[in-house]
Structure formats: C-alpha cells, structure tokens
Amino acid sequence: MATVYILHSLTINQYYIGSCLDLPQRLAEHLSKKNSAAFTKRANDWKVFLTIENLEYAHARKLERHIKKMKSRK
Numbered sequence: 001m002a003t004v005y006i007l008h009s010l011t012i013n014q015y016y017i018g019s020c021l022d023l024p025q026r027l028a029e030h031l032s033k034k035n036s037a038a039f040t041k042r043a044n045d046w047k048v049f050l051t052i053e054n055l056e057y058a059h060a061r062k063l064e065r066h067i068k069k070m071k072s073r074k
Contacts, residue, residue: 002060004067006050009043016040017071019064021057 003023007016007030016039020026027048030040040046052063 001054002057004052004055004060004063005048006067007040007046008049009046011043011045014042015049015071016046017064017067019057019060023051023053 002019002021004017004019005023005026007018007027008014009016016030018026027046029035030038030046031044033041035041052060055063
C-alpha cells in the first residue's frame with residue numbers, strides 16, 4: 001500500500017509533497033540527500049506534516065498531483 005506525505009522545513013519555511021510505497025525508507029532518502037538535484041536537499045530539518053496511508057499506488061499518485069495543483073505559497 002502507498003502513502004501520500006507532506007514534509008515541512010522550518011528553516012526554509014517550505015513544504016514538500018510526495019508519495020511512495022515505503023515511507024520510512026523514503027524519508028531516510030530525503031534526509032540523507034541521496035539525490036543532489038532534489039528539492040529536499042535545501043534543508044536538514046524536514047518533518048512529517050501530514051500522511052495519508054493505505055492507498056493503492058495509482059490513487060496515491062493521483063492524490064499527490066491533485067494536492068500539488070492546489071498548493072499555494074500562502
């Protein structure tokens with residue numbers, strides 16, 4: 001089952017929205033800055049703000065895209 005998650009960084013006051021099959025592993029990847037071009041490399045203090053769990057993967061991806069479309073800077 002998949003999870004949609006929102007991370008927040010106090011340092012840069014930004015949110016990150018994503019979806020994955022294994023949240024603990026994905027969070028570890030964000031915090032380790034595994035991908036040098038990733039948005040989450042900008043800060044070290046990412047905290048889980050919200051999770052929506054137990055979704056089919058296709059539904060999680062659709063929900064992630066929907067949330068990203070709704071996003072504003074406010």
